[in-house]
Amino acid sequence: MRSHVRSLVLAAAAALALAFADPSATASAEAAPAPxxxxxxxxxxxxxxxxxxxxxxxxxxxxxxxxxxxxxxGHFSVYSPYLKxxxxxxxxxxxxxxxxxxxxxxxxxxQSIEYSAEQFSAFVDKVRAATGVDKVDIVGHSxxxxxxRYYIKNLGGxxxxxxxxxxxxxNHGLTLSGLYTLGQKLIPGLDExxxxxxxxxxxxxxxxxxxDRLNAGDETPGDIHYTVIASKNEELVTPFTTSFLSGDxxxxxxxxxxxxxxxxxxIGLAFDTGVFKLTDKALQRN
Numbered sequence: 001m002r003s004h005v006r007s008l009v010l011a012a013a014a015a016l017a018l019a020f021a022d023p024s025a026t027a028s029a030e031a032a033p034a035p036x037x038x039x040x041x042x043x044x045x046x047x048x049x050x051x052x053x054x055x056x057x058x059x060x061x062x063x064x065x066x067x068x069x070x071x072x073x074g075h076f077s078v079y080s081p082y083l084k085x086x087x088x089x090x091x092x093x094x095x096x097x098x099x100x101x102x103x104x105x106x107x108x109x110x111q112s113i114e115y116s117a118e119q120f121s122a123f124v125d126k127v128r129a130a131t132g133v134d135k136v137d138i139v140g141h142s143x144x145x146x147x148x149r150y151y152i153k154n155l156g157g158x159x160x161x162x163x164x165x166x167x168x169x170x171n172h173g174l175t176l177s178g179l180y181t182l183g184q185k186l187i188p189g190l191d192e193x194x195x196x197x198x199x200x201x202x203x204x205x206x207x208x209x210x211x212d213r214l215n216a217g218d219e220t221p222g223d224i225h226y227t228v229i230a231s232k233n234e235e236l237v238t239p240f241t242t243s244f245l246s247g248d249x250x251x252x253x254x255x256x257x258x259x260x261x262x263x264x265x266x267i268g269l270a271f272d273t274g275v276f277k278l279t280d281k282a283l284q285r286n
Contacts, residue, residue: 035115038093038123039108042073046084047092050130054089060162061131062283063124064092067142068109068200075141078271088283091127095119095147096200109143113203113210117151124151124160135162137283141270142237143204145169145228149214158222165227165282167269168234170204171219172242173211220247227282229275231255233265253278 040048047064054060062083066075072092083090096111096119098104109116127136138148138161145166151157152164203210220226226245232254234240244252255262259274269275 035111035119036099038095038119039072039097039106040093042071042106043092044073044076044080046081047072047076047090049089052089052131054131054133055087058086058088058283059286060133060135060137061089061091061127062137062139063127064090065120065138065140065144065148066092066094066108067144068204069107070094070109071106072108075270079139079276082276086280089131091123093123095123109147110200112200113143113147113150116147116200117155120147120151121155121157124157128160135160137161137163137165139165139167139279139283140169141167142169142266143200145243146171146204146211146214152224153214153221158224161222161224163225163227163282163285165229165279166243167229167275167279168231168237168240168266169228169243170237171211171228171245172215174204174237174242218247219245220250224249225282225285226250227279228252229255229269229278231262231264231266231269233263233268236266251282 052061064072064076064080066072072094076092080090080092094106094108096109096116097107098110124136128134140146140148146169148157148161148164148166149169149171152161226247226249228243228245228250230237230240230243230253232240233256234243237243240254244250255264255269255272255274255278258278262272262274264272264275
């Protein structure tokens with residue numbers, strides 16, 4: 001009976017992985033077409049005003065980067081108008097979508113980090129050109145705290161980013177409160193055969209050493225100030241301290257050290273006023 005259940009789990013996982021497979025995984029680097037632009041609409045309130053010009057008080061536009069399986073419009077439905085009301089130029093979009101699957105194509109973060117980072121690179125350049133600035137600030141949540149790191153390290157982002165704030169990024173992998181470790185024991189070939197069919201899931205769990213390579217050498221490259229905000233109530237990127245980065249130019253902050261009554265957990269960080277206030281301070285660096 002147990003072997004039959006395992007077979008069903010393996011078959012279902014493989015079918016889902018193939019349905020959402022990264023197109024670059026089946027084509028060579030030379031043959032793969034360039035990724036399409038980030039999906040700018042629908043956008044959250046306050047975002048993507050392409051006529052917005054940064055002010056003296058807020059001299060850089062802020063680009064918001066959502067997490068796995070999320071739409072930008074929903075993920076930043078509270079934070080985007082919060083920033084806009086303070087006078088920031090705010091930009092965001094849904095990256096890493098599955099274009100040919102109805103409804104699912106409104107969600108993002110499904111493609112490989114490399115694929116999404118190429119999209120993000122083009123979006124950063126578009127924002128810089130529209131606002132007339134050399135550098136942008138980035139606020140990313142979860143996977144949105146990992147993908148821009150790849151852009152910074154490998155796609156020239158060190159010269160284009162001033163401050164980078166990330167909320168609960170899986171910088172050194174994740175255990176999903178032990179569920180990932182349990183899956184390794186119950187599902188034969190999970191790491192070797194199943195997760196690689198959906199590259200981003202493999203990358204976020206350090207499949208094939210992706211995170212090892214990303215973290216090799218300097219974890220905080222460039223003349224950029226990094227801020228990492230994590231919560232003691234984190235249930236996905238566990239233990240929560242795995243979010244933290246090493247370097248002289250990084251502040252690793254525990255939400256409850258500043259706001260003891262905060263119940264913010266992984267998804268809830270995108271709606272937590274304490275997170276917003278800590279991010280405010282990080283964005284005010286000039």
